[in-house]
Amino acid sequence: MMKDITEQEVIDLPDMDVEAFNEFAVEQGWSDGMPLYVPTEAKVAKFVDTVRGDNRPIPPVPPRQVVPTLQSMAANAVMAGCKPEYFPVVTAALRAVLDPEYNLHGSLATTHSCAPVIMVSGPIRHQLGINCGSNCFGQGWRPNATIGRALGLMLLNIAGAKPGEMDRSTQGNPAKYTFCFGENEEENPWPPYHVQRGFAPTDNVVTVMSGEGPHNLNDHGSTTGEGLLTTFAGGMSNPGANTIYGKGPMLVIIGPEHAATLKRDGFTIETIREELFRRSRVHVSRISKANQETYTSTGHKPDGDWFSIGRSPQDIHITVAGGPGKHSAFIPSFGGTTVASVRIAG
Amino acid sequence: MRIVNPAFGVSATSGEKVALKPVNWTTDAIALVSNSKPNARELLAGIREKLGATRKIDNIDFLSKNSASQPAPKDVIEEVAAKYRGALLAIAD
Numbered sequence: 001m002m003k004d005i006t007e008q009e010v011i012d013l014p015d016m017d018v019e020a021f022n023e024f025a026v027e028q029g030w031s032d033g034m035p036l037y038v039p040t041e042a043k044v045a046k047f048v049d050t051v052r053g054d055n056r057p058i059p060p061v062p063p064r065q066v067v068p069t070l071q072s073m074a075a076n077a078v079m080a081g082c083k084p085e086y087f088p089v090v091t092a093a094l095r096a097v098l099d100p101e102y103n104l105h106g107s108l109a110t111t112h113s114c115a116p117v118i119m120v121s122g123p124i125r126h127q128l129g130i131n132c133g134s135n136c137f138g139q140g141w142r143p144n145a146t147i148g149r150a151l152g153l154m155l156l157n158i159a160g161a162k163p164g165e166m167d168r169s170t171q172g173n174p175a176k177y178t179f180c181f182g183e184n185e186e187e188n189p190w191p192p193y194h195v196q197r198g199f200a201p202t203d204n205v206v207t208v209m210s211g212e213g214p215h216n217l218n219d220h221g222s223t224t225g226e227g228l229l230t231t232f233a234g235g236m237s238n239p240g241a242n243t244i245y246g247k248g249p250m251l252v253i254i255g256p257e258h259a260a261t262l263k264r265d266g267f268t269i270e271t272i273r274e275e276l277f278r279r280s281r282v283h284v285s286r287i288s289k290a291n292q293e294t295y296t297s298t299g300h301k302p303d304g305d306w307f308s309i310g311r312s313p314q315d316i317h318i319t320v321a322g323g324p325g326k327h328s329a330f331i332p333s334f335g336g337t338t339v340a341s342v343r344i345a346g
Numbered sequence: 347m348r349i350v351n352p353a354f355g356v357s358a359t360s361g362e363k364v365a366l367k368p369v370n371w372t373t374d375a376i377a378l379v380s381n382s383k384p385n386a387r388e389l390l391a392g393i394r395e396k397l398g399a400t401r402k403i404d405n406i407d408f409l410s411k412n413s414a415s416q417p418a419p420k421d422v423i424e425e426v427a428a429k430y431r432g433a434l435l436a437i438a439d
Contacts, residue, residue: 007354008351009350009354010348011350011351013347013348014347016347028353030352030353038347038349041348041350044350061355064355065357065358065359066355066356066357066358067358068354068355069354069355069356071350071354072350072352072354072355074350075350075351103417106415106416107415110415154352158352158355290384294384299412334415335415336415337415
C-alpha cells in the first residue's frame with residue numbers, strides 16, 4: 001500500500017483497466033466490496049460542475065475529522081456509479097448526516113446495525129427517476145442504488161468508518177451498501193414529509209435517519225384504519241429495539257393502499273402518531289428483569305408497567321412510499337440520533 | 347492515469363502542540379469513566395480494586411456519561427480535566 005496516498009488529492013497511477021483499478025482500490029481500503037467506477041479527474045470534474053454555486057462550507061466529518069473537498073466527495077459518487085446529476089442529492093445527504101443531532105460519530109462507531117436511510121422528496125424524484133413506488137426499498141433503479149452507495153462510500157473513505165475497525169457493528173445491515181428511496185407524494189393523502197417539516201412543496205429535500213432495515217408490516221385482512229393501526233403498533237412494539245432505552249426517532253412508511261384506508265377513516269398524521277405511540281408501548285413482562293434494571297438505572301424509567309419506544313408521538317415520522325399491495329414498513333433508528341432534512345441546492 | 351483520491355480531506359484539528367505532563371499512575375487522581383453500558387461499572391470497579399493492591403485508591407473516582415451512544419457531556423469532560431490527571435474509559439460492551 002502506498003504510504004502517503006491519503007495526503008494527495010490527485011493521484012498519478014500507471015494506466016490500468018477497471019479490474020486492476022478495483023484491486024488497487026481494495027488495497028487502499030476504498031471499496032465496499034462491489035465493483036467501483038474509476039474516479040478519473042475528468043469524470044470528477046463533471047460531477048463538481050453540478051454543484052457550482054453551492055458554497056456552503058462542509059464541516060469536518062467525524063470520526064476522522066477531516067474536511068473533504070468537492071473533488072474527493074465527487075470521487076466517491078463516481079465510484080458508486082452515480083450520474084453527475086445525482087451529485088447535488090449526494091452532497092445534501094452528506095450535509096444532512098453532519099447535523100450534530102444526527103450523531104454521525106456514534107452512529108458509525110456503534111455495535112448497532114444502523115445505516116443512513118435516505119429519503120428524497122420533491123420534484124427532483126421524477127427528474128432523476130428515483131423510485132418511489134413498487135419495490136422502492138429494493139433493487140433496479142440506478143439513482144436509488146447509487147445515491148445511497150455514494151453516501152456509504154463517503155462514510156467509509158472520508159469519515160473513516162472502516163468495517164471491523166471504526167465501524168464496530170456486530171452484524172451490520174445490507175443498508176450499509178445503500179438505502180435510498182423517494183416519497184410517493186402522488187399517493188400520499190396527507191402532506192408530503194418535507195412539507196410536514198416546513199419546506200415548500202416545490203423544494204427538493206433529502207431526509208436522513210440512522211436506521212435499521214425496513215421491518216415489514218403486513219396487513220391484508222384489516223379493512224379499517226383502526227385495524228391497521230393495531231397491526232402496525234404490534235409490529236413496532238419491540239423489546240429489542242434500541243429506542244426502548246436510547247430514546248430516538250423512527251420512520252413509519254405507509255404503503256399507498258394502507259394510507260388510503262387510514263385517510264378514509266379520518267386519521268391524520270397526528271392521530272396516527274398518537275395512536276401508534278400509545279399502542280406500541282412494551283409491557284414490562286416482555287422485558288427481562290436485568291434490562292429493566294439497566295434501563296431504569298440509566299434514566300429510562302417505565303410509565304407504570306410500560307416502556308415506550310420513543311420519547312413522544314413526535315418521534316414517529318410518517319410518510320407514504322411503495323406501490324400496490326397491503327404492506328407498510330417500520331424503520332427503527334439507532335436511538336441517539338435525529339431525522340435530519342436538508343434542501344437540495346440548485 | 348490521474349484519479350481523485352476519495353479519502354482526501356484536510357485535517358480539522360490544529361497542528362498546535364499540547365504539552366502533556368506524564369501521569370503518575372501510582373499516586374495521581376484517576377477518573378474511571380463508564381459509558382453506561384451493562385457491566386461497565388463492574389469492570390471499572392474491578393480495576394479500582396486491583397489498583398488498591400499497589401496504591402491508595404481514595405483519589406480514584408467513578409464518573410459516567412448517561413448514554414453510550416452520545417458523546418460525554420461537556421461538564422463531565424471539564425470535571426475530568428480539572429480534577430484528575432488520568433482517565434480510564436470503559437467504551438466496549
